[in-house]
Amino acid sequence: MTNDGPLESQQPAFEPDPRKFAAAQFQRANLTLPELWTYYYGIGGSADELVLDAYLNEIVELPPLQVDLLHTAIREITADGT
Template sequence: MTKHTEQTTDQHGQHHDQQHGTRLAAQEAGITSRELWWHYYSVGGNGGRFELDAYLEGMYPLPVGERNLIALVLNELIDDLPQRRRAPFVDETPAL
């Protein structure tokens, strides 16, 4: 396996883990994709509602910065609820 293939595999794994964790956190908290998108958009998120829905379903990849912004917004919404699962962040620094 080449270094590029290892990085691509790791990045895909991180993307999947973050997407899956974010989806679970939103579901367990009872936060709808519409509510999440509204808060994400209000703090400067670049994706549309369709892209956010597709991301949460694992069908649309988003850049790390956008995924982390979604995680941040979701965690803020969860903070207003009783203790729940938190959405995971991923380091934006590429592996060497």
């Protein structure tokens, strides 16, 4: 008879930090913060440029919808090749 309950709950699930992922994508895209913020704001983002900068530098959190919009902005900008 095995008791897997406590052992399984001690194993942390791997979940990438969305801030680190966004920051890495931002750096790889070779964008300026104003370029990213303008696109992000244009697709419905509501955080200002200062908050976006703080998020990318792991100082503040953003609401999940804003994180999704930021990731969408980065993905769309890099897909366009701009």
